[in-house]
Amino acid sequence: MQKSLLHTAFGVLALSLATAASAQVKPEDQIKFRQAGYSFMSWNMGKIKANLEGEYNAKQVEAAANAIAAIAGSGMGALYGPGTEKDIGNLKTRVKPEFFQQMQNVGKLATDFNAAAANLAKVAASGDKAAVQKAFGATGETCKACHDKYRME
Known part of the structure; x- marks a missing residue:
């Protein structure tokens, strides 16, 4: 349980620090960059x-x-700064407003995803297809957990 609390606290801290860094990037660029990152991961x-x-x-x-x-651990949280919770001009975002109101849960989901992605990379280096299959499923589940809660269709 303490490990879970530590991971959640770390996730919230990372998102808080990332938000401060996001002030240097225009909101429309934050949306474009995060969409590009997620597309590349997909x-x-x-x-x-x-x-x-x-x-x-x-x-x-x-x-x-x-x-x-690499993308999961790159500080994607910095791309969710103020003004990115809504569409900007013809730039559309699918993030739900609840994302910005539930940062502790978002931090936990982000930490879970980062850990799963890092584990996938570690397991992939072994070349063990069965282990990769399992780690791939776990990584996909962490993506889905966030999408189900915070992404509009």
Whole structure:
């Protein structure tokens, strides 16, 4: 339980520090950058899925997992600053307003995702397809947990 509280506290602290850094980036750029990051992670998740369902190329999986982990750990929380909770001009966002009101829970979800992505990269380096399948599922579950709660369709 203490480990969970520590992870949650770390996630909230990281998001708080990231918010301070976001003041240097215009809100519309924050939205564009976070969408680009999530799109790139999604593309890499798709590459891993294709490898798990077809011919397994351990090097491709490792590269994709490393890209996901790098973006997940890059401070994406800095891209959720003031003004990014709504559309800006023709730039649309799908983040729900509740995201900005429930930072402790968001911090926990972010910490869970970062840990799962880091684990996926670690497991992918082993080349063990079965272990990657399990870590890939766990990473996907952490994505879904946030999407289900804080992303509009």
